Amino acid sequence: MSGPVETEEVGPHDELVEQLTETLPEWLPTQRWFGGKDRDVSAVRALSWTPLLDGDPLLLHVVVEVEQADRAERYQLLVGSRQHQVPDVPASASIGVEAGFTCYEATGDADLTSCLLDSIAGGVQIGHLRFEAEPDAELDTGLRAHPITTEQSNTSLVYGRQYILKLFRKLTPGVNKDLLLHRALWKLGSPHIAEPLGAISGEIDGEEFTFGMLQRFMPDAADGWVMASTSVRDLMADGSGLPPEELGGDFAGEAYRLGKAVANVHADLARALGSQEAHAAELEGSSAAMIERLDRIAAEVPELGPHVERLRSAFRKVADLPSPITVQSVHGDLHLGQVLRTVQGWLLLDFEGEPAATLAERTALRSPLRDVAGMLRSFDYAAHQLLVGQPHDEEQEERALSWARRNRSAFCDGYGKASGADPREQADLLLALELDKAVYEVAYEHANRPDWLTVPLSSIARMLSEGE
Numbered sequence: 001m002s003g004p005v006e007t008e009e010v011g012p013h014d015e016l017v018e019q020l021t022e023t024l025p026e027w028l029p030t031q032r033w034f035g036g037k038d039r040d041v042s043a044v045r046a047l048s049w050t051p052l053l054d055g056d057p058l059l060l061h062v063v064v065e066v067e068q069a070d071r072a073e074r075y076q077l078l079v080g081s082r083q084h085q086v087p088d089v090p091a092s093a094s095i096g097v098e099a100g101f102t103c104y105e106a107t108g109d110a111d112l113t114s115c116l117l118d119s120i121a122g123g124v125q126i127g128h129l130r131f132e133a134e135p136d137a138e139l140d141t142g143l144r145a146h147p148i149t150t151e152q153s154n155t156s157l158v159y160g161r162q163y164i165l166k167l168f169r170k171l172t173p174g175v176n177k178d179l180l181l182h183r184a185l186w187k188l189g190s191p192h193i194a195e196p197l198g199a200i201s202g203e204i205d206g207e208e209f210t211f212g213m214l215q216r217f218m219p220d221a222a223d224g225w226v227m228a229s230t231s232v233r234d235l236m237a238d239g240s241g242l243p244p245e246e247l248g249g250d251f252a253g254e255a256y257r258l259g260k261a262v263a264n265v266h267a268d269l270a271r272a273l274g275s276q277e278a279h280a281a282e283l284e285g286s287s288a289a290m291i292e293r294l295d296r297i298a299a300e301v302p303e304l305g306p307h308v309e310r311l312r313s314a315f316r317k318v319a320d321l322p323s324p325i326t327v328q329s330v331h332g333d334l335h336l337g338q339v340l341r342t343v344q345g346w347l348l349l350d351f352e353g354e355p356a357a358t359l360a361e362r363t364a365l366r367s368p369l370r371d372v373a374g375m376l377r378s379f380d381y382a383a384h385q386l387l388v389g390q391p392h393d394e395e396q397e398e399r400a401l402s403w404a405r406r407n408r409s410a411f412c413d414g415y416g417k418a419s420g421a422d423p424r425e426q427a428d429l430l431l432a433l434e435l436d437k438a439v440y441e442v443a444y445e446h447a448n449r450p451d452w453l454t455v456p457l458s459s460i461a462r463m464l465s466e467g468e
């Protein structure tokens, strides 16, 4: 039998944890959410381990530091361990067998994960972990959870049809920006986010971490990436030769509404958290940061080499832009997988920023055009993803381009309508931000989905030649 542990006591699981740290260097790179697949793991060190359920089964909350050639990053794990009634976990979730106990990644074990929601509802503290509901939230308990299976950098569990708990995988110290921005927007009554309902946080070596965020789940919502991909597929599969606007699956109306929603969220973020004017020195800083990121990524991904010089000159132009420009809190990693279409309209998710960014980079005030650029990149991705690995086909390439052009333009129209300023009026800044995002994507794909590397690389080539 096992039950919740509600005291400061930490069970004697040192041996199990030591075994785990020996197995994890091989296992971590097999996980979708692990962001360091581009280099070997040299060592894994456990920083904290906290039994959430003790006995058989055991549910252990573990924070590890993962060492790779030039970096050490922290990750959160939920490890299940059972001697009896081992659930049927997929091979990828199995971590190993230690002293007759099967250890596995436990987010798929509903018998174990229901305690996370119950602990948030109960406001309990377990070891250093604090489980807290938001002040006005009233939560149902006893619900079973299943993990969602979309492309994700974190792991999200859906409880019944009511709640979604995101467990942050890669951890950075400080209160998570996703939670902070959701709280700020909710306080203002923004209709474009899902209600924040609770959090899991804790302290390691004197530093605060957010481990999880609970939100209202929107059961009938459609994912923006899925909707856009369906529209592109319809166009690609259509033999009639009709233009996108004459096909049933046209997405441009949605892209327009999405542009309006993003502009409204930017206005609310500025109202809640303020905005500033950035002058020449800051623009120089942005330009230098883009070039620094480019050089760092080009050193790791040789395929970027042929574009480096022209990218540098596009980034240099940012330093000479007429200033000031407005900067504020932004989403930081906006793309079609971060937006949900509900019956009330578009919702934005995941305000955490880029998974690889430092805390300072995530919380820095930025031009809102950074998010516009992120979404424009995403239209490009949606259009070109189906061509990955296919032999070159001029006609399909032209269709992909026409879909992207139409939806990028509709998005900017909507954004301009709601904000009063068409993003395309700041063409040089927008182009530099898009190129900067595409350079980031080169690193992201290289480390996470090497087969997709061609998508940002071919966009960079295209944007550079169009900008000439």
Ligand SMILES: Nc1ncnc2c1ncn2[C@@H]1O[C@H](COP(=O)(O)OP(=O)(O)O)[C@@H](O)[C@H]1O
Residues within 6 Å of the ligand: 148, 150, 151, 152, 153, 154, 155, 156, 164, 166, 194, 215, 216, 217, 218, 219, 221, 223, 337, 338, 339, 340, 349, 350, 352
């Ligand atoms: N409140 C919600 N209601 C319904 N689905 C959601 C909700 N929040 C997230 N999702 C789904 O989970 C996916 C991943 O969420 P996200 O916050 O972007 O996680 P990650 O940081 O891992 O990318 C989204 O693409 C969406 O499909």
Ligand SMILES: O=P(O)(O)O[C@H]1O[C@H](CO)[C@@H](O[C@H]2O[C@H](CO)[C@@H](O)[C@H](O)[C@H]2O)[C@H](O)[C@H]1O
Residues within 6 Å of the ligand: 151, 152, 153, 154, 225, 333, 335, 336, 337, 338, 350, 353, 354, 355, 374, 377, 378, 379, 381, 382, 441, 444
């Ligand atoms: O959603 P996350 O915060 O995990 O963002 C990361 O993963 C995204 C992929 O899931 C990645 O987005 C890139 O691929 C998308 C298609 O899968 C595309 O729509 C985006 O435009 C493209 O940037 C994102 O960059 C990364 O930070």
